[in-house]
Amino acid sequence: MEFDVVIGLEVHVELKTKTKMYCGCKNEFGGVANSHCCEICLGMPGVLPNINKRAIEYAIKAGLAFNCKINTSTKLDRKNYFYPDLAKSYQISQKEQPLCVGGFVEILLDGGTKEKRIRLVQIHVEEDAGKIIHMPESDEIFVDFNRSGVPLIEIVSEPDLCSPSEVKAFLETIRNTALCLGISDCKMQEGSLRADVNISLKQKGSSKFGTRCEIKNVGSINGATRAAECEIKRQKEVISSGGEVEQVTFRWDETLNENMVMRKKDKSVDYGFFAEPDLPQVEILNEEIEEIKTSICELPNQKIRRLMADYKLPYADAYLLMEDDEKNAMFEAVAADFSGEPKKVANWILGDLTRILNKQNISFADSKLTAKNLEKMLEMIENNSISNTAGKTIIEVLMKQDVHPETIAKQQGLLQQSDQSVLEDVVREVLLENTHVPELFKKGKTNILGFAVGECMKRLKGSGNPTLIKEILLKQIQGSVEV
Amino acid sequence: MAFDVLRVGELARFEFTEEEVKKFDGHIKEMLRMISIIPEVLETEAMVANKVRLSDLREDVPQGSWDSFDVLANAPKKKSGFFVV
Amino acid sequence: MELSELTAKELSQMLRKRTCSASEILESVLQQIQEKESDIGAYITLTEDLAKKQAQKVDEKLAKGVELAELAGIPIAVKDVICTKGILTTAGSKILENFVPQYNATVFNKVLAANMVVVGKANLDEFAMGTTCESSALRFTKNPRDLTRVPGGSSGGSAAAVAGNEAILALGSDTGGSVRLPAAFCGVVGLRPTYGRVSRYGVIPLASSFDQVGPMGKTVGDVRMLFNAIAGEDPKDMTTIPNKKFEKSFDIKKLTLGIYKEQFNEHVDPEISASVMKMVESFKEHGATIKEISVPYSEYFLPLYQIILTIEAASNLARHDGIRYGHRTQEFKDVEELYCKTRSEGFGPEPKRRIILGTFLSSAEFGGAYRKKAFYWMQKIAEAYDNAFKECDLLISPMSCSHAFKVGELVDPIKIYALDLCAFGASLASIPALALPCGLDSSNLPIGTQIIGPKYSEKFLFDVGEFYEAHCKT
Incomplete structure (x- = not known):
């Protein structure tokens, strides 16, 4: 039996507003338990919610980035259920008239060579619940309401995803986009991005969808990917052994690396949705939507595709540059003037520069490296004035001082000798003193050249251009006559 | 539309005595009969009391948080700064 | 006459003239409480110490010549759904019997800002659900007019406190008659405001779409003063609305009073109908036009x-x-x-x-x-009242079908709900309604009438009510 895998995702993204969705408490991770709370987010008797403007604006921004239609008239609804971390015993969410409708997320697959469009059902605003901590020694559960009321957007996809790798690409796109838009810090270890993964298997050729199982609240992209893999495998096994998939809700266990059953088809959940009577309908003007649109930067996948196309960079490099605005800005500034291949610029920035920043534990902004100086250094390597190795030394200095790389090269004696006649003389000397070299080379031991180059470099005190030296050695060994 | 006291009680987190079940069952059925006289309508757009403009919503400025002592002041059970269940 | 028997208006004037002090007013009220509270049972919590401090402060300020709000120094009872910081707030229920809020309701902040003197938290039907006040889990309130009878509900304690002179003013809450019905049963005045004119922030809710805090007092003038002190938009309550000027101003000769046809039905006690019609007649004698107006959909x-x-x-x-x-x-x-x-x-x-x-x-x-279906019909009902107000300025009806019941007399819940039949309309249409006494019946029990106006017509309702009190009341 052959199956189509059908996956839909519901992604919750915490918005990084300064205050909560419905009250003025600080929206901040960590801190002493129950220290960012007030009567509103604690669900005390008689309190009323008060909508945070910035949260709505951020949600509209997300909707625009994901090609949704923004509802100019949107309303909130109550989703009623009992849980210790849910202060009011209902969550203010949206069901009927959500803020953003439709839309799609374009994901990149297969090393950036393939694009797929994943349709969205909607994006709506809601509020987070508090946090529950289970005490290992006893049956007690501890509740902290700092997170209660933090604004969330829920991004609901159509069941267009077909594999765990698509799940990964989708979640990465959501995360990168949210970061790029500046609406969330997407710190998964702080719970800013969580996914519910819905999976069913459909028999190939059939139009009937299989029973859907859900893995709730997965807090990492890798977790979601692996959870999907496990569940697909499980469902396939159930069907292959002649059984029927029952509706089950799981939670992903990060340490055990498996899906744990939370509940079978739950009898007790009935959300009893109705329009929130304590809140008015929010009216949004088209001009306001347009203004938010103008604040949207180049989106991550757009940037990746552009870097790959315009600079012929591989997907991996483009992805890393996309993730770091400062490095990307330097890359594009240097590449604009550099005569050589942009890939070389990328290598230096993603390689040595990154390595040095990490080693010295400094930020990009803290280093003194300018695009101009880096570009000049790369040109010097390109035209053989200095070697690649010399460049590694020079770049460390450039990160501490704004000075012309040629000055540094001169000071440290790193300028490569490229004068043809000087090199020819040195090569002739070395070959005379090491007659075994041409003998061994002619016998086929070509790697003796490396030794010879080394000897030449010694005489030049390391300042010879190794490429040229090698060329001259070859000429002299093979006894070619200059014309 | 079959009303079931026990099932609804479950949803509302109540436990009932047999006496209560009988009593409520009767009362609720009477009220449902009363409610059934309201005619059906084709369009059921919910009426929203009022509207607010995006520009008039609350500014994102922190204020109003309590000291955790106050937060826990009414807690039936608390430990180390947490509500305990 | 005892100070506690006077109106807020009279006491306010006396305070300004310095013919009495706030402490003396409070003392008179506390005396009443000492004598009668064990019978009436209007309060769940008495805040005597707080009240004394507040009264003292008012007296100190007045002595220094500080300008204070017109209700400064007036003792008030606050229905126990209104959250009061540091003071027990129970909603009349065991589930909150130990709850002390760490925050004030907006209306209570206004009470404090006006320097009123808080006597205590008034009893109510549990979570404001009821029409007789018998559903309170914590206290048993009786009608001061007849201690064998109920005060009405759910704001029974608030109404009883005013009627028994255990407070001069009171705050109740009206969802579907909970201010108006007890006002009628106890012979005091109570207003249900236009929905959204008074903040619900910090008021323990029953039905969010209907709840409104309602002022209660001995006279229309007193209720007007209290309404003016508590009304207003509140940024903490997004369902509050700004006031809109009501274009009509009161002139008895230009007034068209609509007799609310559907609410003068066979269920209404004939004595009550007669009393209300007498009131209508007295308006007519002063020059008002009377019309019979029908408002459809009552059966829903x-x-x-x-x-x-x-x-x-x-x-x-x-x-x-x-x-x-x-x-x-x-x-x-x-x-x-x-x-x-x-x-x-x-x-x-x-x-x-x-x-x-x-x-x-x-x-x-x-x-x-x-619910959606219900809101559709709510819209239709609001339109029906709009149409009615094209034919008349105000609607008048009995406030209830009968006078106050004997304690324990009503047991069938449906019959208990039906006490509010005259009250639901205004709640469903989000319009204001004023309940005021229009006489006593043969059992010497108060009869209450109800005047209903269009949105934002509170001032107009007060003017009509005060006119009645000044010129027509016998």
């Missing part, structure tokens, strides 16, 4: 009201789970048992009944778009 009022109320109340009361505040059951083996036992122990039968109905009506499992 009670069921529609029940649908919206129970759905919203069930949701509003779900937060009482024993985790963050309030009653908590002693022993339980898991969270589910904590919820079920806490809530079953803490809520009385009336909240349970309404929560069950509301849970049923809103659950997807049991189908039906009840």
Whole structure:
């Protein structure tokens, strides 16, 4: 039996507003338990919610980035259920008239060579619940309401995803986009991005969808990917052994690396949705939507595709540059003037520069490296004035001082000798003193050249251009006559 | 539309005595009969009391948080700064 | 005459003339409480110490010549759904019997800002659900006019406090008559404001779409003063609305009074109808035009009201789970048992009944778009009243079908709900209504009448009511 895998995702993204969705408490991770709370987010008797403007604006921004239609008239609804971390015993969410409708997320697959469009059902605003901590020694559960009321957007996809790798690409796109838009810090270890993964298997050729199982609240992209893999495998096994998939809700266990059953088809959940009577309908003007649109930067996948196309960079490099605005800005500034291949610029920035920043534990902004100086250094390597190795030394200095790389090269004696006649003389000397070299080379031991180059470099005190030296050695060994 | 006291009680987190079940069952059925006289309508757009403009919503400025002592002041059970269940 | 028997207006003038002090006024009220409270039982919590301090402060300020609000120094009872920081707030329920809020309701902040003197938290039907005040889990209130009878509900304690001179003013709350009915039964004045004119922030909710805090007092003039002190938009309550000027101004000769046809029906006690009609006649004698006006859909009022109320109340009361505040059951083996036992122990039968109905009506499992349907009809009813107000300036009706019942007389819940039949219309249409006394019946019990006006017509209602008190009342 052959199956189509059908996956839909519901992604919750915490918005990084300064205050909560419905009250003025600080929206901040960590801190002493129950220290960012007030009567509103604690669900005390008689309190009323008060909508945070910035949260709505951020949600509209997300909707625009994901090609949704923004509802100019949107309303909130109550989703009623009992849980210790849910202060009011209902969550203010949206069901009927959500803020953003439709839309799609374009994901990149297969090393950036393939694009797929994943349709969205909607994006709506809601509020987070508090946090529950289970005490290992006893049956007690501890509740902290700092997170209660933090604004969330829920991004609901159509069941267009077909594999765990698509799940990964989708979640990465959501995360990168949210970061790029500046609406969330997407710190998964702080719970800013969580996914519910819905999976069913459909028999190939059939139009009937299989029973859907859900893995709730997965807090990492890798977790979601692996959870999907496990569940697909499980469902396939159930069907292959002649059984029927029952509706089950799981939670992903990060340490055990498996899906744990939370509940079978739950009898007790009935959300009893109705329009929130304590809140008015929010009216949004088209001009306001347009203004938010103008604040949207180049989106991550757009940037990746552009870097790959315009600079012929591989997907991996483009992805890393996309993730770091400062490095990307330097890359594009240097590449604009550099005569050589942009890939070389990328290598230096993603390689040595990154390595040095990490080693010295400094930020990009803290280093003194300018695009101009880096570009000049790369040109010097390109035209053989200095070697690649010399460049590694020079770049460390450039990160501490704004000075012309040629000055540094001169000071440290790193300028490569490229004068043809000087090199020819040195090569002739070395070959005379090491007659075994041409003998061994002619016998086929070509790697003796490396030794010879080394000897030449010694005489030049390391300042010879190794490429040229090698060329001259070859000429002299093979006894070619200059014309 | 079959009303079931026990099932609804479950949803509302109540436990009932047999006496209560009988009593409520009767009362609720009477009220449902009363409610059934309201005619059906084709369009059921919910009426929203009022509207607010995006520009008039609350500014994102922190204020109003309590000291955790106050937060826990009414807690039936608390430990180390947490509500305990 | 005792100070406690005077009106807020009179006392306010006396305070300004320095012919009495705030402490003396309070003393007179406290004296009444000492003598009568064990019979009347209007209060759940008395705040004598606070009141004395407040009265003293008012006297000090007046002595220094500081300009104070017109209600400064006036003793007020506050219905125990209104959250008061540091003062027990129970909603008349066991589930909150130990709850001391760390915050004030906006209306209470206004009471404090006006330097009123807070006598205590008034009794009510549990979570404001009821029409007789017999559903309170904590206190038993009786009608000061006849201690064998109920004061009406749910703001029974507030009405009784005013009627018994245990306070000069009171704040109640009106969802579907909860200010107006007890006002009628106790012979005092009570207003249900236009929905949104008074903040609900910090007021323990029953039905979010209907609740309004209502001022209560001995005269229309007193209620007007209290309304002016508490009304206004509140940034903390997004359902409050700015005031709109009501274009009509009161002139008895230009007044068209509509006799609310559907509310003068066979269920209404003939003595009550006669008393209300007498009031109507007296307006006519002064030059007003009288018309009979029909407002359709009355037969849907009670069921529609029940649908919206129970759905919203069930949701509003779900937060009482024993985790963050309030009653908590002693022993339980898991969270589910904590919820079920806490809530079953803490809520009385009336909240349970309404929560069950509301849970049923809103659950997807049991189908039906009840609430949406109800809102559709609410819209239609608002339109029906709009049309009525094209034909008349105000509608007049009896406030209830009968006078105050004897304690324990009404047991059938449906009959208890039906007491509010005259009240539902204004709630459903979000319009204001004033309940005021228009005489006594042969049992010497108060008869209440109701004047209903269009949105934002509170001032107009007060003018009509004061005119009646000054010129027509016998």
